[in-house]
Amino acid sequence: MKTINKIGVFTSGGDSPGMNAAVRAVTRAAVNNDLKAVGIRFGYQGMIDGDFVDLGRTSVSNIIQRGGTILKSARSEEFRTPEGRKKAATNLAQNGIDALVAIGGDGTFKGASILFDEFQIPVIGVPGTIDNDLSGTDETIGYDTALNTALEAIDKIRDTADAHERLFLVEVMGRDAGFIALETGIACGAELSLLPETLTDIESIKDDLRDILKSHKRSTLIIVAEGDETGGAINLSEDLQSEFTKYDMRVCVLGHIQRGGSPTARDRVLASRLGVAAVQALLDGHVNVMVGVVNNNVKLTPLKSGFGKKKSIQLEMLDLLKQLT
Ligand code: F6P
Numbered sequence: 001m002k003t004i005n006k007i008g009v010f011t012s013g014g015d016s017p018g019m020n021a022a023v024r025a026v027t028r029a030a031v032n033n034d035l036k037a038v039g040i041r042f043g044y045q046g047m048i049d050g051d052f053v054d055l056g057r058t059s060v061s062n063i064i065q066r067g068g069t070i071l072k073s074a075r076s077e078e079f080r081t082p083e084g085r086k087k088a089a090t091n092l093a094q095n096g097i098d099a100l101v102a103i104g105g106d107g108t109f110k111g112a113s114i115l116f117d118e119f120q121i122p123v124i125g126v127p128g129t130i131d132n133d134l135s136g137t138d139e140t141i142g143y144d145t146a147l148n149t150a151l152e153a154i155d156k157i158r159d160t161a162d163a164h165e166r167l168f169l170v171e172v173m174g175r176d177a178g179f180i181a182l183e184t185g186i187a188c189g190a191e192l193s194l195l196p197e198t199l200t201d202i203e204s205i206k207d208d209l210r211d212i213l214k215s216h217k218r219s220t221l222i223i224v225a226e227g228d229e230t231g232g233a234i235n236l237s238e239d240l241q242s243e244f245t246k247y248d249m250r251v252c253v254l255g256h257i258q259r260g261g262s263p264t265a266r267d268r269v270l271a272s273r274l275g276v277a278a279v280q281a282l283l284d285g286h287v288n289v290m291v292g293v294v295n296n297n298v299k300l301t302p303l304k305s306g307f308g309k310k311k312s313i314q315l316e317m318l319d320l321l322k323q324l325t
Contacts, residue, residue, distance in 0.1 A: 002122060004282055006036040008097040009055070011069040012043030012108040015259055016128045016142025018267035019069040019103055024060040025275025026101050026126075031057050033222040033283060038097055041073045043104070044079035044111050047088035052095055064268055067260045073104075079111060079294075089119040098122070101278045104141070105129035109290060109303045116288045117176065120252075124278040125303050128271075130259055133177035135311040136301030137292025141274065144266040146173065146258045147183055153254055156187040159254075161219035164213075164248065167209075169240075171233035171253040176310065180258070181225035182317055186324065191220045193321055196227040197313050202239060205230075210243060226253075256263035273298065 009026045011019045023039065030037040040046045041244040051060075063070055092100075099122040112123040127134045127156040129315035130146035146263025150172050162170045170190075171179045183194025191212050194200045205222075212220055222236075230236040237251045263271070270293060277291040277298045289300040 002098060003228045004035060004099045004122070006038060006096050007099050007101060007279065007282065008038045008047075008052070008092060009071070009101045010040035010043050010046065010103065011071045011073050011128065012104040012111070013073060013075070014105065014129060015069045015073045015261035016130045016140070017067040017145035017259070017261055018141035018271040019071075019128050020063040020066050021129060021139055021263060021268045021271035022126050023055075023069070023071060024064055025272040026279055027055040027060045028057060029276040029279035033279060035279070039071045039093065042074040043076060043108070045076035047071075048076065048078050048084050050091040050095070052091075052097075054273065055205050064272075065262050067262055069320075085115065085118060085197060088157075089115065089121065089265075092121060097273065099282050100124070101126060101275075103128045103141075105131065105134060106307060110243050110307055113288060113294075113303045113307075121167070122282060122287040123303070124281050124286065126271075126274045127280050127290060127292055130180065131174055131177045132179040133311050134290070134292070134300065135306055135309055136290050136294070138294055139270060140260075141267055141271045142263070143179065145261060145264045146180060147187070148264055149261050150180060150184045150258050151187050152210060152253055153252075153257070154184055154223070157252055158219065158221060161221060161250075164305060165218045166248045166250055167220040167222070167244070169222045169224055169233040169249065169251045171224045171226055171236050171251070171255075173254070173258045175227040178225045178313060178314040181223050181228070182313060182321065185223040185321060186317075188221065188223070189324070190223045191217065191325055193223040194228040194230060195225050195313065196229065198318065200228055200230050202230065205236075206240070209240065209247075213247070223234075
């Protein structure tokens with residue numbers, strides 16, 4: 001088993017609220033176990049550029065409540081090339097970084113796994129994405145905050161929708177995953193929620209809308225995941241408006257406000273738990289695994305088993321959605 005003295009921690013891909021809490025937890029756990037911690041700025045690109053910053057107990061003070069990521073995030077084309085990865089591995093070795101904690105989503109873990117395969121750099125993944133689409137954990141860091149941010153906005157939209165008796169199509173994030181659309185839909189009492197995981201049939205949406213109109217509903221909210229096959233809320237509204245000419249329709253795309261903001265208590269606790277678990281996993285000799293929380297217990301899942309395997313939405317939740325309309 002390789003001795004670990006210095007851990008490099010980085011955030012990569014789309015940021016998510018709670019990433020800072022995870023960086024703090026990794027740093028504090030490292031220090032408390034007599035290890036050094038180094039922050040790698042701008043994810044894999046920073047690894048290639050040697051953009052490293054020493055982290056200590058106090059350098060991560062006062063960040064647990066902040067959204068975004070103090071380590072910044074980036075997508076790196078150069079890291080996709082063997083030359084780029086070689087540069088990254090050389091920089092890590094020259095700076096005495098023996099192990100990595102990668103905070104991010106599927107793409108981040110893929111990169112980490114390649115680094116492990118090519119250069120045997122021990123790596124532990126921490127799931128940070130608002131999409132909640134990683135198997136091996138009940139929730140990802142940032143999902144709860146994004147859900148609450150979206151919900152707060154949608155509740156406000158309901159007020160104005162009700163005042164004017166309008167139909168609103170609200171687009172939430174989720175290029176490939178419908179968790180945000182599903183749970184905001186349930187929580188805000190949406191009349192319909194459209195997810196990438198379920199087949200959206202435009203004719204059946206129109207049938208549903210006719211029924212809704214007949215039932216004397218005064219305002220209607222349709223939540224559309226950005227990755228839904230209708231092409232998103234703007235596309236769908238154009239399709240619907242031509243037929244429902246009497247319905248005063250409006251579209252609201254919530255966009256990146258869902259990625260920002262102060263993390264909820266739940267995300268801060270999850271991030272703290274997973275950051276510490278990641279350091280512990282390294283100390284216990286684990287490599288190339290993701291730490292997650294399943295049924296309130298920390299669980300390790302091989303990083304590779306997650307790639308391309310989408311976390312599925314429970315059928316029970318889809319039924320629930322139908323029962324509530
Ligand atoms: O963080 C995940 C995610 O929010 C997806 O739902 C969304 O499609 C994507 O990021 C957008 O990311 P960016 O704006 O960085 O391209």
